[in-house]
Amino acid sequence: MDRIERIVLVSAGALMAVFFAALVYAATQLRISVPTCITDVAPFTRGEVIDKGNHHYEVHMVAKMWAFDPPEVRVPPGSEIDLYLSALDVTHGLYIEHTNVNLMAVPGSVNGARFRLDTEGEYDTICHEYCGAGHQVMMGKFIVSAAAAAQPAAAVTGAALGQRLFEDKGCPACHSLDGSAGVGPTMQGIFGRTVELADGSTKTANAHYLEEAIREPGEEIVKGFPPAMPETPLTGDEIQALVAYLETLK
Numbered sequence: 218m219d220r221i222e223r224i225v226l227v228s229a230g231a232l233m234a235v236f237f238a239a240l241v242y243a244a245t246q247l248r249i250s251v252p253t254c255i256t257d258v259a260p261f262t263r264g265e266v267i268d269k270g271n272h273h274y275e276v277h278m279v280a281k282m283w284a285f286d287p288p289e290v291r292v293p294p295g296s297e298i299d300l301y302l303s304a305l306d307v308t309h310g311l312y313i314e315h316t317n318v319n320l321m322a323v324p325g326s327v328n329g330a331r332f333r334l335d336t337e338g339e340y341d342t343i344c345h346e347y348c349g350a351g352h353q354v355m356m357g358k359f360i361v362s363a364a365a366a367a368q369p370a371a372a373v374t375g376a377a378l379g380q381r382l383f384e385d386k387g388c389p390a391c392h393s394l395d396g397s398a399g400v401g402p403t404m405q406g407i408f409g410r411t412v413e414l415a416d417g418s419t420k421t422a423n424a425h426y427l428e429e430a431i432r433e434p435g436e437e438i439v440k441g442f443p444p445a446m447p448e449t450p451l452t453g454d455e456i457q458a459l460v461a462y463l464e465t466l467k
C-alpha cells in the first residue's frame with residue numbers, strides 16, 4: 218500500500234474512533250440526548266381547528282403513523298388558514314392537492330404555512346415522506362363547503378361516538394372492517410374472537426382485552442402482525458365507546 222494512502226486510511230479511522238468516543242461521552246457523561254418532542258407540549262399534542270373569526274382559521278395538525286389529526290378540516294370558501302404542522306413519531310410530509318402547501322412534519326419542530334381556500338371542493342392531503350408500513354394510506358382532507366361551515370356537532374355517545382373515534386383517529390388505515398388483513402388485524406367480528414398472540418398464548422377478545430389493547434397497544438402483539446400500533450391519547454369514556462363500537466362489528 219502506498220504510504221500516503223496508509224496515512225489517509227489511518228487518520229480517517231482514528232477520526233471515526235474519536236467521533237464515536239465523543240458520542241459515547243456525550244450520551245453517558247454529559248447526558249445529552251435527542252431533543253424532546255415538542256408535541257409533548259400544548260398546544261401541539263393534538264390536532265385542533267380554531268375559528269379565529271372573519272374566515273380566519275388556525276389549524277394545528279399532528280402527523281402520526283398513519284394518519285393526520287384532525288383527519289378532516291371543514292372550512293367555508295374564502296378561508297384564510299394558518300397551518301401548524303408537527304409530528305408525533307417519525308418524519309412525515311403533508312401535501313395539500315391543488316395548493317402549493319407542501320410541508321415536512323418533523324418530530325420536535327413545528328412547520329407552518331398560510332394559505333387561502335377559495336374554491337368549494339375536497340382537497341386531499343397526503344403524506345409524501347415514507348414513514349413505515351402504512352405510509353400509502355396516510356391521507357387527510359380539507360373540505361371547503363359553504364354548507365358545512367361551522368355546524369355545531371350534536372353530542373354523540375356510546376357506539377356512535379366509538380365509530381366516530383375509530384374513523385377520526387385513523388384506525389381504518391390499518392384495521393379493515395371487511396375481514397381483509399391490513400397492517401393490523403381486521404375488526405370484523407372481533408368481539409369474542411380467540412386471538413393468538415405473538416408469544417403463543419391465546420386470549421378471548423372481550424371488553425377487557427380490547428380496552429387494554431387500545432390503552433397499551435405495545436403490550437400484547439397479535440401473532441403475525443408488526444408492533445406498529447401507536448398509543449392514542451383517549452379518555453376512559455372514549456375507550457369504552459370504542460369497545461362498544463367494536464362489539465357491533467359482526
Ligand code: CUA
Nearest residue numbers: 309344346348
Ligand atoms: Cu406519514 Cu408517510
